[in-house]
Amino acid sequence: xxxxxxxxxxxxxxxxxxxxxxxxxxxxxxxxxxxxxxxxxxxxxxxxxxxxxxxxxxxxxxxxxxxxxxxxxxxxxxxxxxxxxxxxxxxxxxxxxxxxxxxxxxxxxxxxxxxxxxxxxxxxxxxxxxxxxxxxxxxxxxxxxxxxxxxxxxxxxxxxxxxxxxxxxxxxxxxxxxxxxxxxxxxxxxxxxxxxxxxxxxxxxxxxxxxxxxxxxxxxxxxxxxxxxxxxxxxxxxx
Amino acid sequence: xxxxxxxxxxxxxxxxxxxxxxxxxxxxxxxxxxxxxxxxxxxxxxxxxxxxxxxxxxxxxxxxxxxxxxxxxxxxxxxxxxxxxxxxxxxxxxxxxxxxxxxxxxxxxxxxxxxxxxxxxxxxxxxxxxxxxxxxxxxxxxxxxxxxxxxxxxxxxxxxxxxxxxxxxxxxxxxxxxxxxxxxxxxxxxxxxxxxxxxxxxxxxxxxxxxxxxxxxxxxxxxxxxxxxxxxxxxxxxx
DNA sequence: AGAATAGTGTCTCTCAGACAATATCAC
DNA sequence: GTGATATTGTCTGAGAGACACTATTCT
Numbered sequence: 270x271x272x273x274x275x276x277x278x279x280x281x282x283x284x285x286x287x288x289x290x291x292x293x294x295x296x297x298x299x300x301x302x303x304x305x306x307x308x309x310x311x312x313x314x315x316x317x318x319x320x321x322x323x324x325x326x327x328x329x330x331x332x333x334x335x336x337x338x339x340x341x342x343x344x345x346x347x348x349x350x351x352x353x354x355x356x357x358x359x360x361x362x363x364x365x366x367x368x369x370x371x372x373x374x375x376x377x378x379x380x381x382x383x384x385x386x387x388x389x390x391x392x393x394x395x396x397x398x399x400x401x402x403x404x405x406x407x408x409x410x411x412x413x414x415x416x417x418x419x420x421x422x423x424x425x426x427x428x429x430x431x432x433x434x435x436x437x438x439x440x441x442x443x444x445x446x447x448x449x450x451x452x453x454x455x456x457x458x459x460x461x462x463x464x465x466x467x468x469x470x471x472x473x474x475x476x477x478x479x480x481x482x483x484x485x486x487x488x489x490x491x492x493x494x495x496x497x498x499x500x501x502x503x504x505x506x507x508x
Numbered sequence: 509x510x511x512x513x514x515x516x517x518x519x520x521x522x523x524x525x526x527x528x529x530x531x532x533x534x535x536x537x538x539x540x541x542x543x544x545x546x547x548x549x550x551x552x553x554x555x556x557x558x559x560x561x562x563x564x565x566x567x568x569x570x571x572x573x574x575x576x577x578x579x580x581x582x583x584x585x586x587x588x589x590x591x592x593x594x595x596x597x598x599x600x601x602x603x604x605x606x607x608x609x610x611x612x613x614x615x616x617x618x619x620x621x622x623x624x625x626x627x628x629x630x631x632x633x634x635x636x637x638x639x640x641x642x643x644x645x646x647x648x649x650x651x652x653x654x655x656x657x658x659x660x661x662x663x664x665x666x667x668x669x670x671x672x673x674x675x676x677x678x679x680x681x682x683x684x685x686x687x688x689x690x691x692x693x694x695x696x697x698x699x700x701x702x703x704x705x706x707x708x709x710x711x712x713x714x715x716x717x718x719x720x721x722x723x724x725x726x727x728x729x730x731x732x733x734x735x736x737x738x739x740x741x742x743x744x745x746x747x
Numbered sequence: 748a749g750a751a752t753a754g755t756g757t758c759t760c761t762c763a764g765a766c767a768a769t770a771t772c773a774c
Numbered sequence: 775g776t777g778a779t780a781t782t783g784t785c786t787g788a789g790a791g792a793c794a795c796t797a798t799t800c801t
Contacts, residue, residue: 289529291610328528330528330601333600333601355597358573358594360573362570371530371567371610371612443752458793459753459754460754460756463754463755481752482751482800483752483753483798486753487754681780698780699767699782704763707762720772720779721772721774721777722771722772723771723773723780724780
């Protein structure tokens with residue numbers, strides 16, 4: 270071994286790497302029947318066996334954090350191809366009864382019915398719960414993670430095009446308005462809403478109409494103002 | 509051992525906790541001579557010996573993440589009593605040549621001269637660098653952490669009272685405007701600026717004036733509109 | 748016919764941003 | 775006196791938000 274190689278390794282001392290496992294938890298939101306819902310699973314194994322919790326698991330050696338989150342989500346719930354965004358990291362000592370675990374939480378927003386959900390590994394059941402009626406108690410500090418995630422979602426709604434992530438490529442303005450109303454938890458004025466999303470170029474007309482139980486509604490799609498986390502003009506509706 | 513205790517431990521299997529160390533890195537910003545600066549240290553040990561990098565270190569067994577960040581910052585730079593905010597977590601495989609390390613990054617914004625900085629553990633020098641003239645290369649992925657931190661700072665400036673964190677309890681409007689100009693990197697109109705911060709109640713008049721090299725400037729302090737991360741009316745100045 | 752939703756326009760008020768001249772203090 | 779900074783007000787244009795009625799489709 271050459272001198273420079275020895276120097277290189279000099280900084281490695283196992284005693285400076287105290288044991289803390291790295292995990293990831295994933296909060297997936299969707300909109301179903303006009304309500305904001307979260308994907309939870311009934312845990313089949315300890316700890317917190319038989320409690321509901323977020324999909325989660327440990328980081329594997331060669332995996333990036335986002336990859337781990339994506340893999341864990343797929344393994345435990347079957348949901349694939351979901352775009353995940355890092356939320357925050359939770360590492361309170363004692364949050365996992367087994368040992369010190371630091372968990373990097375991710376969130377996702379998906380159109381209802383775009384993800385296939387099934388019961389997976391370490392899981393007894395997988396189910397969408399209304400965000401305002403979660404089962405209690407949740408495993409670990411998952412209640413805290415979820416409340417952080419909801420706060421982030423509400424904030425992002427006002428300055429980013431997140432709302433579109435809940436919808437398929439083509440949607441009606443009524444559906445889009447429904448997303449805002451469900452997340453914000455209040456009604457918004459239809460005329461102001463339409464005027465604003467169109468002026469901001471958040472959406473633009475797409476071909477076709479949705480024939481529904483009543484008058485046909487025009488389809489819209491993401492507009493040029495909705496490019497990847499853009500939309501600086503903040504959105505606020507009514508009071 | 510009782511059955512329930514055995515059940516409890518059943519979930520513990522060392523093989524599911526692959527070795528990844530948890531670390532923390534801290535990006536401290538300040539304003540000095542009208543320029544945004546970052547606190548860096550010259551590393552005295554491997555890896556990246558003799559390169560500049562952020563203060564950082566490993567999580568200790570009983571420590572919360574924020575505590576670890578605070579301790580590491582104090583040990584390596586002497587800065588104490590700094591309010592830290594979690595930024596994001598960086599965990600790309602290979603970001604540390606020794607082993608897999610996941611780092612939870614924190615940021616802080618401090619008034620120039622409110623922190624005592626000195627050379628500390630594992631450190632050869634500690635110095636403030638202008639944010640737009642950083643030494644290269646930086647250790648690990650610290651360049652990426654810093655650019656994320658700067659982006660976050662710029663965003664927060666517009667909808668939160670972060671700017672006040674760079675200033676002492678009493679300050680002049682000229683100083684406050686200087687913070688905005690340094691972070692945004694452009695000039696803002698003095699009249700619009702004053703009108704806006706006062707109308708938004710971000711600041712209010714404090715007793716006294718600052719006698720300087722020229723006309724005395726009135727002191728101001730944080731106003732009722734500046735309570736902990738509030739200020740929803742987004743700030744934008746000029747173009 | 749009735750229920751449910753789609754679609755549409757105007758007004759007011761507030762705020763963002765452009766813009767310039769005078770007073771004060773230290774040297 | 776000079777240089778540097780403090781302080782002050784008005785106008786215009788854009789956007790937020792309040793507000794109500796008609797048309798369509800399905801049952």
